[in-house]
Amino acid sequence: MAFLDREHSVADSTFTRWLVPPAALAVHLCIGEIYGFSVFNVPLTKLLGTTQSVAGDWTIPQVSWLYSTALILLGLSAAVFGKWVEKNGPRKAMFTSACCWGGGFLIASLGVRFHQFWMVLLGYGVIGGIGLGLGYISPVSTLVKWFPDRPGMATGMAIMGFGGGALIGAPFGSELMKRFATPTSTGVMEAFLVMGLVYFCFMVFGAFTVRVPAPDWKPEGYVPSLVQKKLVTHAQVSADEAIKTPQFWLLWAVLCLNVTAGIGILGQASNMCQNMFGVPKAVGDGFAGFLSIFNMGGRFLWSSTSDYIGRKNVYFIYFLLGALLYSLIPFTQHLNNVTLFVAITAVIISMYGGGFATIPAYLKDMFGTMQVGAIHGRLITAWSMAAVLGPQLVTYIAEYQKARHVPAAQSYNFTMYLMVGLLLAGALCNYLVKAVHTRHHHPGTSTVPLTTIPKQP
C-alpha cells in the first residue's frame, strides 16, 4: 500500500493544481450525504411493517441517533486523526475515509437486512462517522498549499462539496429506495448497499487524483506579499501548540456560534415557513430545498470573498449582517411578506455555509500551513457540538413557547432574537482575535514584520 503514502503522491512539474479541487470535491460530495440522511428516517421505522411501523420496528428517536452519532464521530475523528492525516498525506487519508464511509454503508446495509440496530449504528454512525471526519479534513491542508494565493477560494470549493453532497444524497437515496421497494421491503437495504459502493468508487477517484505539491513549488508568477498583515502570519504553529492559544478557542467559539445560529433556521425551515405564513407543506419543503442551494453557494462565494477583504472582516459580515437579518424576520411575518422572508433567510444560510468554508483559511492565516489540517480537525469539534446542541436548544424553545400558548406564527420570534444574541457574541469573539504570540511559533519559523526592518539607504 506504499502507493498511498505522501511520498508517492508528490506532483511532478507537469501536474496542474486545478485537478486538486475536483479531487477534494469528489470526497466532500460523498460525505455530505450525512445532511440528506433524513430521507431514510421514516423508511427505517417501517422495516418490519413496510407500509407502517409495527411492534418491534425502530422509532424515530432511535433512528435519529444514527445521524447524531455520525456527527459526533466526525468531530472526534477529525480532532484525533488530524495529525495522522498531516503525516500520511491526503491520498492515504482519502482512501481510508472511502473505506470507512463506503464500508460503513455496507455494514449498515447488513444491519438493516438482519434488523440489528447496533449494526447500523456501528456501520453508519461509528465507522461512517470516522470516515466523515477523515474525509472532511483530508484535502484542506493540501488545497491551502496548492493555492497560497487564494486559500479561501480553494477551501471554499471543497467545503462547498459538503453542502452539495446533501443535494445529491437525499434525492439519490430516495430514488434508490423507490427503485428497490417491493410490497415486502422498503428498499433501504439495497439503497445502502448501492450507495456504499458508489461512494467508495467516487472517493477513490478523489484519492488517486489528489497530489501534494513539491516542497519548493509555488504557483507561476506568485510572489508572497512583502507587506506584513497583522493577522496573516508567515510563521508556523503546531497543532499541539495551537490549542494552547486563546486564538484557537476564540475561533472555536466563532465557528460554534455561527453554526448554532444557522441551525436555528436550517433545522426547522419547512415548519417555520408553514407556521409563519400558512403555506402548504409542499411549499415549506420547497423552501428547505431552496435554502440548501444557498448553503452550498455561500460556501464558495463568501470564502472566495475573504481572500480579498480578509477573514476577520468577512466574519464580521456574517455576524453583524446576520444579527440584523435575524432581527428582521419577525417583521416579515408581521408584514406577511413571504418573498422578503425567503430573501432574508437565503442570505443568512449563505453566511452559515460561508462560516464553514472560511474557517480553514482563517486558521491558515493565524497558524500557518504546517499543521493546518490537524488544527482544523480539532476545531471541527465546535461544529459537532453545535450540530447536536443547536437543534436541541431550538426545539426546547419551541416547546416552551407552545406550553405558554404563544400563537404558532409568533412562536419563532424568541428564537430569532436568541440567534441575534448568539451572533453578537460571535462578533465579540471575532473582535478579540489578535495575532498569535511569537512564543507559540514553531522554532525557526518566526518572521520579523517587514515594517520593522530599517529601509536600505
Next chain:
Amino acid sequence: MKNSNLIKLCVAWMVVCIPLGWGVYKSVEKSMPLFKGRASPPAAASGR
C-alpha cells in the same frame, strides 16, 4: 498545458460537476412549489 493534462482536467471536473448539477436540479425542482404556491394568512396567527 499539454493536451493530455487538459483532457484529464475536463474529465475530473465533469465527474464532479455532473452529479452536483443533478443535485442542484433536483433541489430547484423541489423548491418550485415555493415560487408557485400562494401564501394564505397564517391560520395559527389568530389563535393557537
